[in-house]
Amino acid sequence: xxxxxxxxxxxxxxxxxxxxxxxxxxxxxxxxxxxxxxxxxxxxxxxxxxxxxxxxxxxxxxxxxxxxxxxxxxxxxxxxxxxxxxxxxxxxxxxxxxxxxxxxxxxxxxxxxxxxxxxxxxxxxxxxxxxxxxxxxxxxxxxxxxxxxxxxxxxxxxxxxxxxxxxxxxxxxxxxxxxxxxxxxxxxxxxxxxxxxxxxxxxxxxxxxxxxxxxxxxxxxxxxxxxxxxxxxxxxxxxxxxxxxxxxxxxxxxxxxxxxxxxxxxxxxxxxxxxxxxxxxxxxxxxxxxxxxxxxxxxxxxxxxxxxxxxxxxxxxxxxxxxxxxxxxxxxxxxxxxxxxxxxxxxxxxxxxxxxxxxxxxxxxxxxxxxxxxxxxxxxxxxxxxxxxxxxxxxxxxxxxxxxxxxxxxxxxxxxxxxxxxxxxxxxxxxxxxxxxxxxxxxxxxxxxxxxxxxxxxxxxxxxxxxxxxxxxxxxxxxxxxxxxxxxxxxxxxxxxxxxxxxxxxxxxxxxxxxxxxxxxxxxxxxxxxxxxxxxxx
Numbered sequence: 001x002x003x004x005x006x007x008x009x010x011x012x013x014x015x016x017x018x019x020x021x022x023x024x025x026x027x028x029x030x031x032x033x034x035x036x037x038x039x040x041x042x043x044x045x046x047x048x049x050x051x052x053x054x055x056x057x058x059x060x061x062x063x064x065x066x067x068x069x070x071x072x073x074x075x076x077x078x079x080x081x082x083x084x085x086x087x088x089x090x091x092x093x094x095x096x097x098x099x100x101x102x103x104x105x106x107x108x109x110x111x112x113x114x115x116x117x118x119x120x121x122x123x124x125x126x127x128x129x130x131x132x133x134x135x136x137x138x139x140x141x142x143x144x145x146x147x148x149x150x151x152x153x154x155x156x157x158x159x160x161x162x163x164x165x166x167x168x169x170x171x172x173x174x175x176x177x178x179x180x181x182x183x184x185x186x187x188x189x190x191x192x193x194x195x196x197x198x199x200x201x202x203x204x205x206x207x208x209x210x211x212x213x214x215x216x217x218x219x220x221x222x223x224x225x226x227x228x229x230x231x232x233x234x235x236x237x238x239x240x241x242x243x244x245x246x247x248x249x250x251x252x253x254x255x256x257x258x259x260x261x262x263x264x265x266x267x268x269x270x271x272x273x274x275x276x277x278x279x280x281x282x283x284x285x286x287x288x289x290x291x292x293x294x295x296x297x298x299x300x301x302x303x304x305x306x307x308x309x310x311x312x313x314x315x316x317x318x319x320x321x322x323x324x325x326x327x328x329x330x331x332x333x334x335x336x337x338x339x340x341x342x343x344x345x346x347x348x349x350x351x352x353x354x355x356x357x358x359x360x361x362x363x364x365x366x367x368x369x370x371x372x373x374x375x376x377x378x379x380x381x382x383x384x385x386x387x388x389x390x391x392x393x394x395x396x397x398x399x400x401x402x403x404x405x406x407x408x409x410x411x412x413x414x415x416x417x418x419x420x421x422x423x424x425x426x427x428x429x430x431x432x433x434x435x436x437x438x439x440x441x442x443x444x445x446x447x448x449x450x451x452x453x454x455x456x457x458x459x460x461x462x463x464x465x466x467x468x469x470x471x472x473x474x475x476x477x478x479x480x481x482x483x484x485x486x487x488x489x490x491x492x493x494x495x496x497x498x499x500x501x502x503x504x505x506x507x508x509x510x511x512x513x514x515x516x517x518x519x520x521x522x523x524x525x526x527x528x529x530x531x532x533x534x535x536x537x538x
Contacts, residue, residue, distance in 0.1 A: 019517040020498030022355035026198040034078035039216040042235040045071040050221040051244035053083030055381040058396025064211035075220035079201045085357035090193035092117035095386040096365035098161035114165035120390035133203030137195040142280035145186035149287040180344040244381045249519040259360045261320040261507025265333040268353035270308045275347045313341040321493040321504030330497035364420035367391040458494045471512040481514035481525035
């Protein structure tokens with residue numbers, strides 16, 4: 001795999017290849033979009049799937065395999081959303097510990113969760129083999145080791161819980177591949193996996209087409225109802241609608257008070273072949289963090305070229321649009337991540353890639369997969385947490401079984417309608433954080449005057465009682481939009497790293513010129529006119 005370091009990030013953003021200016025290792029390697037013809041007429045179908053990431057494509061493929069007529073629409077290109085910004089871990093080592101799942105639910109539920117993720121890995125392995133998908137799929141071991149803020153007791157509790165859950169785990173006295181962690185124990189998770197997500201999605205899309213499915217990219221779905229949706233202004237009638245868009249675009253409130261958006265950061269560093277084993281590594285998370293999610297680091301190796309592999313390391317998460325709460329701007333998160341990585345993997349050489357992604361953290365640790373609350377024929381897949389590859393795969397399996405009437409032991413566990421009382425304190429904490437964001441209406445804006453902006457810079461300014469999102473492009477043209485998120489009215493924040501305006505409440509994101517690229521917001525920012533001859537005051 002050879003990256004294209006000279007590819008224009010600005011151009012890639014304009015072309016909707018990905019949801020930000022920074023390219024992930026997968027986009028840099030493929031160097032082209034995976035596209036199909038946009039929808040250009042009214043159409044009827046049995047099942048409409050909205051979203052061309054791993055959740056949507058897996059669902060479409062599974063249903064087509066059952067003989068159903070399926071149409072998939074994607075407003076960008078295949079994998080252009082969060083699937084293409086993943087690090088491609090396929091694992092049953094979950095973001096939340098198994099001993100915590102036993103407390104929140106019970107031991108049988110923790111066992112079901114473990115079983116579901118192992119089955120998802122097996123499903124991917126079988127599908128790759130069945131369709132001969134060349135996506136660098138590898139079976140690897142994974143290693144969970146202690147974060148400096150965590151205790152040895154918690155690692156032991158997790159090991160015991162994984163054993164009760166039926167996983168193949170082993171307690172080791174050192175962490176393979178990480179000398180800086182010598183003398184520290186870790187849990188080995190056997191028979192995990194990794195792959196190249198975009199090559200996998202390309203192969204899965206081709207298999208779906210061969211089964212009679214239809215894909216329309218650059219096709220934006222709106223106005224989702226039980227009858228179907230509109231897409232590119234055309235009517236799409238369907239008996240079943242699956243919304244697989246990372247965060248639901250068909251719901252204003254219900255699901256957005258059960259999960260919370262986080263930004264996560266990734267670097268790709270060259271390392272000479274043979275220096276490190278192909279494996280997955282994770283620490284147990286920062287237990288002193290102000291964030292409920294207790295951000296952790298995650299690492300893997302991927303193919304690069306004849307001489308080098310690329311070490312992919314991620315972490316330094318924060319609530320979307322709230323990086324400044326820790327006084328560490330988005331663009332500075334990479335510095336911390338590089339320092340952490342070099343300390344543990346001193347053999348790394350050049351840092352060749354940096355990018356970020358967005359994950360939805362469910363308040364009770366499990367994804368939301370199934371019927372949208374209150375609907376009989378609209379289904380959602382969301383709340384992926386840090387296990388999007390297996391959760392997305394499970395989404396396709398579970399929803400297919402619901403629609404086709406098959407028994408599935410995981411349906412109730414992942415139901416979006418579930419209520420989990422044991423996480424009430426975390427829920428209230430995150431809800432309070434959300435409500436506090438309305439205070440930005442009263443606070444000072446980030447910059448005083450748009451004339452202060454240099455090319456490539458953006459920010460929020462005040463004009464009377466109005467908040468305005470301003471961006472000066474590389475050609476020195478000024479773009480001005482409302483800074484009010486069209487979802488529920490929060491004030492957006494400028495993300496200088498990805499050159500986007502991000503909502504600190506529910507994670508909606510917009511390009512520098514106001515185009516929506518992440519839900520739940522369904523519409524672009526409205527343009528506003530600013531008189532630049534007079535300063536804009538607070």
